Amino acid sequence: MTEARLPINTDRVDLRRLTAGAALACATAALLATAPAVQAGEGKAGGRDAVRVCQDPNNLPFANDKEQGFENRIAELLGKYLGVPVTYFNYPQRFVFIRNTLRYKLPGEDYPCDVIIGLPVGFDQVAVTKPYYRSTYAMIFAQGKGLDDVNSVDDFLALGPERLSKLRIGLYDKSPVSQWMDRHNLVDQGVPYQTINVAMDHYVGDIIDKDLAGGKLDVAIVWGPVAGYYASKFNPPMKVVPMKSEPGIQFDFAFGMGIRRGEPEWKAQLEGFLDTHEAEIAEILKAYHVPLVEGEPKVVSN
Missing domain, CATH: 3.40.190.10 (Periplasmic binding protein-like II)
Structure with a gap:
């Protein structure tokens, strides 16, 4: 080539x-x-x-x-x-x-x-x-960190206000995740990342490789192919839960x-x-x- x-x-x-x-x-x-x-x-x-x-x-x-x-x-x-x-x-x-x-x-x-x-x-x-x-955004998190019972977005939202309030959820700005977080009263749990990052060593998976794996985040919500690929790099693999589009929010x-x-x-x-x-x-x-x-x-x- x-x-x-x-x-x-x-x-x-x-x-x-x-x-x-x-x-x-x-x-x-x-x-x-x-x-x-x-x-x-x-x-x-x-x-x-x-x-x-x-x-x-x-x-x-x-x-x-x-x-x-x-x-x-x-x-x-x-x-x-x-x-x-x-x-x-x-x-x-x-x-x-x-x-x-x-x-x-x-x-x-x-x-x-x-x-x-x-x-x-x-x-x-x-x-x-x-x-x-055709793919979708996905939620990704480490296994064995208190979220093993989450197998769907509904499971995640059913955790209840007390558990959800303690989570740090990473997301890229200017994505449908921002609107979804607002709709489900999770704005305070959001940790926003810039969609446009001019650092020459930046790559789409560093939110997972660095901050999620390093414990700065409990959950990240990113484009599905990114979540699936980087989840597979860990042992045990991180868990990937696909997001579902909602009225007015396309994932x-x-x-x-x-x-x-x-x-x-x-x-x-x-x-x-x-x-x-x-x-x-x-x-x-x-x-x-x-x-x-x-x-x-x-x-x-x-």
Whole structure:
């Protein structure tokens, strides 16, 4: 895989705040190494010499510059399908991501990348394919710390005012969690974190790795794929309880692939890939402990 970098500045897409291993590596490699699979990619690239992916270099479980995220695994699968290599253009999401990646173009030069592997359906800065997964925010907490009887959001709310009042609940600002905390009289228990953190070593899971694991928080409520992935890193694993959308508060979002507008053939190629690789993608998501929500995807507006 190759990498490109660009020193610039786009409409920020820090979506995963709202927004693991390769357990499947052998099975997926065996499937894709067959002659029919390679042949299936012939002619599907549409003149492209590579799948050029826009990504954040430090954004596990989604992606990183070591190609360890589930979006990296899906990109590899896409490259095999199209019969071309995968390259990455790395740029931090918190620094105006879209304008500096997918839509950035110098005179006389090509775009640095052509697809963002994960964007919410309905995101209006780009064209988004049909969804390939739908997840939800999730509550995460350590086992053996007094919350082992909590298996659902209803269980959590049924703990009663005395127990709830003693909890420190971490959440990112500008997320639906803030509204949910207010609705259920938990504002005083909230420990807010900035959605936009410009520290170069910041990553989406540090609220779990550092403050939750370190005892500064009792509970965190974050985007589900983040909760599921980082929960699995502990022994015993932390407990993950999916949030459920309520009237006026949407926790679950469907994600597809993002491309520039006006590229219908490229979109059709990507959706053809999604149609024919549902099972493989589902296995990748399972390996990264992504909590999935069934049913019709909802549309999120900016």
